[in-house]
Amino acid sequence: xxxxxxxxxxxxxxxxxxxxxxxxxxxxxxxxxxxxxxxxxxxxxxxxxxxxxxxxxxxxxxxxxxxxxxxxxxxxxxxxxxxxxxxxxxxxxxxxxxxxxxxxxxxxxxxxxxxxxxxxxxxxxxxxxxxxxxxxxxxxxxxxxxxxxxxxxxxxxxxxxx
Amino acid sequence: xxxxxxxxxxxxxxxxxxxxxxxxxxxxxxxxxxxxxxxxxxxxxxxxxxxxxxxxxxxxxxxxxxxxxxxxxxxxxxxxxxxxxxxxxxxxxxxxxxxxxxxxxxxxxxxxxxxxxxxxxxxxxxxxxxxxxxxxxxxxxxxxxxxxxxxxxxxxxxxxxxxxxxxxxxxxxxxxxxxxxxxxxxxxxxxxxxxxxxxxxxxxxxxxxxxxxxxxxxxxxxxxxxxxxxxxxxxxxxxxxxxxxxxxxxxxxxxxxxxxxxxxxxxxxxxxxxxxxxxxxxxxxxxxxxx
Numbered sequence: 001x002x003x004x005x006x007x008x009x010x011x012x013x014x015x016x017x018x019x020x021x022x023x024x025x026x027x028x029x030x031x032x033x034x035x036x037x038x039x040x041x042x043x044x045x046x047x048x049x050x051x052x053x054x055x056x057x058x059x060x061x062x063x064x065x066x067x068x069x070x071x072x073x074x075x076x077x078x079x080x081x082x083x084x085x086x087x088x089x090x091x092x093x094x095x096x097x098x099x100x101x102x103x104x105x106x107x108x109x110x111x112x113x114x115x116x117x118x119x120x121x122x123x124x125x126x127x128x129x130x131x132x133x134x135x136x137x138x139x140x141x142x143x144x145x146x147x148x149x150x151x152x153x154x155x156x157x158x159x160x161x162x
Numbered sequence: 163x164x165x166x167x168x169x170x171x172x173x174x175x176x177x178x179x180x181x182x183x184x185x186x187x188x189x190x191x192x193x194x195x196x197x198x199x200x201x202x203x204x205x206x207x208x209x210x211x212x213x214x215x216x217x218x219x220x221x222x223x224x225x226x227x228x229x230x231x232x233x234x235x236x237x238x239x240x241x242x243x244x245x246x247x248x249x250x251x252x253x254x255x256x257x258x259x260x261x262x263x264x265x266x267x268x269x270x271x272x273x274x275x276x277x278x279x280x281x282x283x284x285x286x287x288x289x290x291x292x293x294x295x296x297x298x299x300x301x302x303x304x305x306x307x308x309x310x311x312x313x314x315x316x317x318x319x320x321x322x323x324x325x326x327x328x329x330x331x332x333x334x335x336x337x338x339x340x341x342x343x344x345x346x347x348x349x350x351x352x353x354x355x356x357x358x359x360x361x362x363x364x365x366x367x368x369x370x371x372x373x374x375x376x377x378x379x380x381x382x383x384x385x386x387x388x389x390x391x392x393x394x395x396x397x398x399x400x401x402x403x404x405x406x407x408x409x410x411x412x413x414x415x416x417x418x419x420x421x422x423x424x425x426x427x428x429x430x431x432x433x434x435x436x437x438x439x440x441x442x443x444x445x446x447x448x449x450x451x452x453x
Binding site: 003005021022023025043044045046049052055058059060061063064065066068069071111112115116129130131133134135 | 163164165166167168169170172193196197200201203204205213215217241261264265266267268270271351352353
């Protein structure tokens with residue numbers, strides 16, 4: 001039985017065709033095969049959230065998805081979201097509020113925060129904390145991250161509602 | 163934290179999946195959402211020779227009405243389970259359970275069938291299936307078996323599935339008029355495995371809980387039906403005395419093993435706290451809710 005699997009998918013809008021080892025998870029694939037180092041390898045068993053990326057529009061744990069299973073999928077990483085400008089305001093709020101210190105959790109935090117603001121454009125602080133409960137940060141104590149997301153939500157909903 | 167090498171094949175139909183499985187050795191495993199399996203592979207707790215990816219099998223998808231029930235395909239993700247309008251109307255307990263299952267990124271990928279087949283004693287959905295009287299529809303190359311959820315969970319990570327048999331769907335009876343349900347759990351971090359959890363449902367009439375069903379999770383090897391507590395509550399006003407009697411019955415209903423969070427005494431205490439809260443919610447006429 002072959003341990004190499006042919007794979008064709010889209011990563012940040014670009015088509016990729018290659019062969020991957022069956023056991024390689026999505027984050028190792030992105031980092032080691034494609035050189036996209038923005039997604040971070042953390043616990044590698046689904047606890048820390050540092051590897052959060054999008055597959056077909058929804059956030060996933062990159063360490064809990066096998067690259068081989070993604071035939072035909074669309075993967076988006078922090079590099080893709082940065083390039084399109086989709087989360088520029090969120091990123092600027094993270095910088096302004098000092099919500100990234102060492103930066104290790106930041107790409108995953110931004111992925112989770114972007115999805116939260118899509119499904120719930122004006123989350124309460126408790127809802128922000130709930131949505132980010134699966135993303136560990138060991139620097140900030142989370143307050144600045146919650147602040148940045150709350151500020152982004154307020155700014156997006158316009159000055160009259162803020 | 164890298165898995166041992168294994169092969170990978172992708173099934174395109176149910177027949178194809180059974181063919182691949184039949185051709186594979188005994189060390190082959192099915193891959194659905196992978197949210198537990200891939201972690202166990204990374205820790206080398208599991209070293210299959212081959213993964214058979216069933217996530218593209220169309221027969222295992224979809225949510226539809228059947229006679230008196232809702233049939234939910236095994237590949238339904240937790241996120242889909244929580245968002246489906248049919249389920250929200252007819253089995254609102256499931257939508258209440260979903261926010262308690264792990265974290266959003268895991269809920270987007272993990273599946274109903276995977277959670278049941280894995281049978282983690284701290285998982286929410288097995289307890290929900292038992293409390294709701296769900297029917298597990300199992301399929302193998304030999305045909306279909308229908309297994310009541312109450313008989314499905316046989317031990318720690320152990321189910322009634324035979325070798326090379328998979329879960330195709332789960333049938334949930336539609337909630338009766340006046341039926342309320344709730345799920346509550348206590349965890350150190352929101353989304354982590356519960357230290358103790360409860361699922362309760364009953365038809366609420368005046369001050370009584372008619373036909374109460376109470377199932378605990380994370381306090382035993384399987385979901386635990388609290389038969390003593392259910393008897394203590396049935397057909398009498400759900401007042402302080404009834405709640406006290408139900409909590410007392412947990413002494414014999416539950417035999418919780420110690421775990422990383424604490425010993426049996428702490429688990430029993432948490433179970434009593436959850437039972438009183440759950441009864442309070444049902445009695446108060448609150449819709450299915452999660453905490």
